[in-house]
Amino acid sequence: KAGVTQTPRYLIKTRGQQVTLSCSPISGHRSVSWYQQTPGQGLQFLFEYFSETQRNKGNFPGRFSGRQFSNSRSEMNVSTLELGDSALYLCASSSGLKDYGYTFGSGTRLTVV
Amino acid sequence: AQSVAQPEDQVNVAEGNPLTVKCTYSVSGNPYLFWYVQYPNRGLQFLLKYITGDNLVKGSYGFEAEFNKSQTSFHLKKPSALVSDSALYFCAVRRISGGYNKLIFGAGTRLAVHP
Numbered sequence: 001k002a003g004v005t006q007t008p009r010y011l012i013k014t015r016g017q018q019v020t021l022s023c024s025p026i027s028g029h030r031s032v033s034w035y036q037q038t039p040g041q042g043l044q045f046l047f048e049y050f051s052e053t054q055r056n057k058g059n060f061p062g063r064f065s066g067r068q069f070s071n072s073r074s075e076m077n078v079s080t081l082e083l084g085d086s087a088l089y090l091c092a093s094s095s096g097l098k099d100y101g102y103t104f105g106s107g108t109r110l111t112v113v
Numbered sequence: 114a115q116s117v118a119q120p121e122d123q124v125n126v127a128e129g130n131p132l133t134v135k136c137t138y139s140v141s142g143n144p145y146l147f148w149y150v151q152y153p154n155r156g157l158q159f160l161l162k163y164i165t166g167d168n169l170v171k172g173s174y175g176f177e178a179e180f181n182k183s184q185t186s187f188h189l190k191k192p193s194a195l196v197s198d199s200a201l202y203f204c205a206v207r208r209i210s211g212g213y214n215k216l217i218f219g220a221g222t223r224l225a226v227h228p
Binding site: 004006031033035042043045048055056058090092101102103104105106107109 | 147149154155156157158159162203205214215216217218219220221
């Protein structure tokens with residue numbers, strides 16, 4: 001079955017702009033989580049969506065937001081980009097069952113200049 | 114608070130030798146533990162998980178991990194390392210808070226396997 005698809009793979013944006021990243025989970029998976037990976041901070045949890053509802057949110061400013069659609073696809077948006085937002089953004093898909101694991105996409109590499 | 118520690122930034126191993134990548138955790142309740150591997154410019158690939166049951170968990174690509182509750186450890190092992198195993202390895206614990214879940218990752222350990 002198809003894996004987790006993240007688009008685009010690479011993005012270059014200018015400070016102050018906004019950006020939208022997309023994630024299509026594995027078919028049948030209802031949970032989508034987003035993580036930010038940077039060399040300095042490592043892997044940090046952004047938020048989780050389940051059945052179109054945000055269930056959990058990490059410690060990020062309000063410039064970071066997301067949503068999930070009825071087909072479980074998710075988008076995350078970052079407004080007023082800062083240089084420090086440059087990172088690899090990873091999406092993780094899961095079924096939501098008690099003993100579930102997470103399947104990650106290949107990520108979107110965002111560079112803010 | 115739940116946390117994961119990977120005490121080694123880098124592990125160097127000769128090809129054919131056994132490898133161990135260390136992970137310790139701190140969690141309230143029963144831990145759900147994971148190992149992921151990351152190759153350059155790629156996402157995380159799932160290796161194995163411990164939820165319950167046998168302390169020795171077998172995973173992908175010949176990797177296994179041993180869950181030790183008394184030492185709160187979940188070390189990743191492989192009997193014979195390959196050069197292609199060179200990558201960044203992450204240990205993670207799943208935090209369950211208020212019924213909601215997220216993964217808490219260690220800082221990662223870079224594995225370098227030399228020919």
